[in-house]
Amino acid sequence: MEPVDMEMLDPLELIGQRERQLDNRPEITPYCYSHRHSSDEMDDGTNTFSQLLSTSSIRCGDICAMENTVAFNNGIAHSRGGDISEAIRCFEAAFTGAAQSYDVRCAVSDGERSAGPSPHAILHNIGHCHSKLGRHKEALSYYYKALDLLNKNTIYPYHFDESPSQLDISSTLNCIAIAQYHDPENADSTTMALLLEKALALRIEIPGEECSQETATMLYNLGRVKVLQRNFDCARRLFEDSIKIRRSLLGADHIDVFTIYFNLGKTAECQGRIPQAIEFYKHFLSFAISRKGREDKDVARTLILIGRLSYESNNNEDAHLYLSHGLVAAKLAFGANSIVVANTLNKIGNVFYCQNKFPSALEAYQAGLAMERQIHLPLDDNIAVTLLNVARVQQHQSEYSSALESYAEAYQIKNRLHDQESVAAILTNTGWIYDEQGDFAQAARVFGEAIQIRKQLEGGQNMALLSALLNALGLVQYKQGHIHPALDNLFEALEACKSDSESEETHIVCICYNIATTYKAIGDIDQALKYHKETLRLELKIHSQDRNNTVSADSANYTQIALLYREIGILHGEREEYDEANYHLQHASQMCIDNPTLIDRDCAFKTLKSLGDLQMQMDDDDLAMRSYANAVSMFNHGTIANANMTEVESSSAQNDILGWVSDYLDYSSCLLPPAAAAA
Structure with a gap:
């Protein structure tokens, strides 16, 4: 899984509430x-x-x-x-x-x-x-x-x-x-x-x-x-x-x-x-x-x-x-x-x-x-503020070249007026555009400039905003393959977020998840497990309904929690900790089966297929075939109805299912939408 973008707490995100200073109150x-x-x-x-x-x-x-x-x-x-x-x-x-x-x-x-x-x-x-x-x-x-x-x-x-x-x-x-x-x-x-x-x-x-x-x-x-x-x-x-x-x-x-x-x-x-x-x-x-x-x-x-x-x-x-x-x-x-x-x-x-x-x-x-x-x-300044609104709409419509031009003109005005708060905000939004365009070097440069300005401005205040920027820089560095600088910035983001009493726990969740994913990229399974489990703990604290960590089906983070159970299960499996791996993968699979409409079919398929892989490692072929069959049915039909096989059916269809799974894994990245493939 890729790291996720933390919701930015940037002033320009308030474009929908834009008023000139004299109109704000x-x-x-x-x-x-x-x-x-x-x-x-x-x-x-x-x-x-x-x-x-x-x-x-x-x-x-x-x-x-x-x-x-x-x-x-x-x-x-x-x-x-x-x-x-x-x-x-x-x-x-x-x-x-x-x-x-x-x-x-x-x-x-x-x-x-x-x-x-x-x-x-x-x-x-x-x-x-x-x-x-x-x-x-x-x-x-x-x-x-x-x-x-x-x-x-x-x-x-x-x-x-x-x-x-x-x-x-x-x-x-x-x-x-x-x-x-x-x-x-x-x-x-x-x-x-x-x-x-x-x-x-x-x-x-x-x-x-x-x-x-x-x-x-x-x-x-x-x-x-x-x-x-x-x-x-x-x-x-x-x-x-x-x-x-x-x-x-x-x-x-x-x-x-x-x-x-x-x-x-x-x-x-x-x-x-x-x-x-x-x-x-x-x-x-x-x-x-x-x-x-x-x-x-x-x-x-x-x-x-x-x-x-x-x-x-x-x-x-x-x-x-x-x-x-x-x-x-x-x-x-x-x-x-x-x-x-x-x-x-x-x-x-x-x-x-x-x-x-x-x-x-x-x-x-x-x-x-x-x-x-x-x-x-x-x-x-009136011209600069309106330019920022124009730029944000252009950015929203993916008119990136026009948006960059509007931001650049607003930057010149705000910089001449010594409005460093707005300059940092402009750099932040410019960084997101470069990130969307895949120009990670430029994105890292402007995010770095915005961070330096924020550190001078905030003076220990509004650390949540600084944390969001550090998280953004860490994500860009991750995409560049600069893993250790990415980790440095992600940990600084985590500390900044924790030090701000007004920070929301969802922001800490996001940073912990990104740290775990970055550790996984360099093969540090122990640290990846540590931060994935911390992410899961915080998610359940925020969204669970009871002490049994039951997550409501209408929770906006239902899919994210299922994915966390799956990732933790896979990591335990890589360490051959099969009981822990089986617990987490079973939990993730059950969430997919219980509410198939909430979870993308590709995501559900990968979760059930991961459970089958673990059961194969544990030499439980029958359960593995059942999980594989459920995975195929979930992907094809969005449900596992009538997909459970008898022992005879499982034996005769074993090769066909394994072949289908193998073919799917070879070609799914070409067939699935990008959002589904990323999951």
């Missing part, structure tokens, strides 16, 4: 609605001080108050219209005027004050404008200035004619937390949580505010922070509390309600509750389609997201359905040659791959690759 940022700066954007509480002010209460002749209010209102209008730079200019003018107005009015009695924007409200809006431009540090600076005014001066309410309240402080704390949330360098989740918890505490102290829109917003914002902290249970409860308030205040069809559905979906996804996540996303999708139509970016993204999760749940039909619709929507929303379209094509390729529709998978991958070549620089 859900985004931790739960607010994903794309219309962040449009008129219908999700309310995160940063617009608290952005209402237009009336000029009706301004005292006649108070030109400063009038100018400040007009400048403030112009700033609000420009901000809403998207002209942020002009909005900032207007707010700065309003702030200068408001500060001067305060200085003049310090000596004026309260009853004589006119209305007008307060400095802290203006500071809030300047901060909000900087936040819209992505200048989160500047935004934080202005929010903190506003908070400082509120904490130190009780004369700065929203309007000069109002008293300051803890609601203003609460709103300011919320704005600071949101600015930190959007600034990666300042995104301290602990600080954000404390700010929001303080903001909520201040607000709900006021009667009636526990069910206000602002309270719902802060609950929602705190939920987002809890997602950052991976406290998903708490996040879910906060989102649910927020959605109850918003639904009662705004109605079930409001954007703020459906945005929380999306974030409930993200939370469920992070918790691994994929069916619930998909349902939440579908709620959001129904709203997005009705509100924006099928050409909207959020519709496209959500369709693709549901498709990806369906695929990861092995629901390939739904995955293909949603990804196909998502592809159409993405082309309309993002353009026919966009990265979103390219990524979606790759995901569709994943689905086809899992459905064993390899030509369709290759077509999808290559379409995505062509698009990525137009979008990205030549050494972009």
Whole structure:
């Protein structure tokens, strides 16, 4: 028997689950609605001080108050219209005027004050404008200035004619937390949580505010922070509390309600509750389609997201359905040659791959690759990842020359990017191709390179992966006839596999079997027996049903266990240990007879013929003829029914059977399929 290939634990074997790094786990940022700066954007509480002010209460002749209010209102209008730079200019003018107005009015009695924007409200809006431009540090600076005014001066309410309240402080704390949330360098989740918890505490102290829109917003914002902290249970409860308030205040069809559905979906996804996540996303999708139509970016993204999760749940039909619709929507929303379209094509390729529709998978991958070549620089990692998918499909379809070309290009990119993990994986898969082509020298070379990289990378970790590579190198060296180097690598593979607590026993079984077969090739029967018996012991430990080592007929390793009994019996026979040999060959033969449909006819024939050979050595001709007859019948008919001979029949047919067996052994390698002959 030939050694067997150990199942590789290579990252590229995960092609069916291929996602770009950012897609492997859900985004931790739960607010994903794309219309962040449009008129219908999700309310995160940063617009608290952005209402237009009336000029009706301004005292006649108070030109400063009038100018400040007009400048403030112009700033609000420009901000809403998207002209942020002009909005900032207007707010700065309003702030200068408001500060001067305060200085003049310090000596004026309260009853004589006119209305007008307060400095802290203006500071809030300047901060909000900087936040819209992505200048989160500047935004934080202005929010903190506003908070400082509120904490130190009780004369700065929203309007000069109002008293300051803890609601203003609460709103300011919320704005600071949101600015930190959007600034990666300042995104301290602990600080954000404390700010929001303080903001909520201040607000709900006021009667009636526990069910206000602002309270719902802060609950929602705190939920987002809890997602950052991976406290998903708490996040879910906060989102649910927020959605109850918003639904009662705004109605079930409001954007703020459906945005929380999306974030409930993200939370469920992070918790691994994929069916619930998909349902939440579908709620959001129904709203997005009705509100924006099928050409909207959020519709496209959500369709693709549901498709990806369906695929990861092995629901390939739904995955293909949603990804196909998502592809159409993405082309309309993002353009026919966009990265979103390219990524979606790759995901569709994943689905086809899992459905064993390899030509369709290759077509999808290559379409995505062509698009990525137009979008990205030549050494972009996205191109490399797609090339690897193309190569694996080509390898699966035995298009080895094309696969080697794809791997070579991916290798160049990954090597330039210093991604040694992927380089080792590419070398591993390249090695398997050379092995399939019979170019064992090249296979040994690239396996050796992959092993050296793995040893540098792993540092004692993931020894199962290193073990698989060492086993592969040992197999190639065995095929080259380099037996002693093969044994060295196989033993190193065995030690590496045993040292990894997460290694599966089936991998140890595989290596032990290969060591035994290699020893047999050099005639070391003692060592071959030792490792075949260890292999059998482990197989029975994994697959036997009881203490009697009964192997279930539905076991995937039924044939392998029968072959092990046969090999051990043959080796004992070579050492003239006939009792041990007879025990193991009888056991193997009985397994063939009991379940002939599970074992290849050629394998069953060889097993029963080996038993006959042993019985001939033991001078039991009658039993030998019976075994030979059973072997012939098993090969011809797949059963031994009516094949047992009487003593007279056995004597008269002895020469014919022996002749048939001899002829079969001479010519069977020409007549049998390669897989059967190898057994």
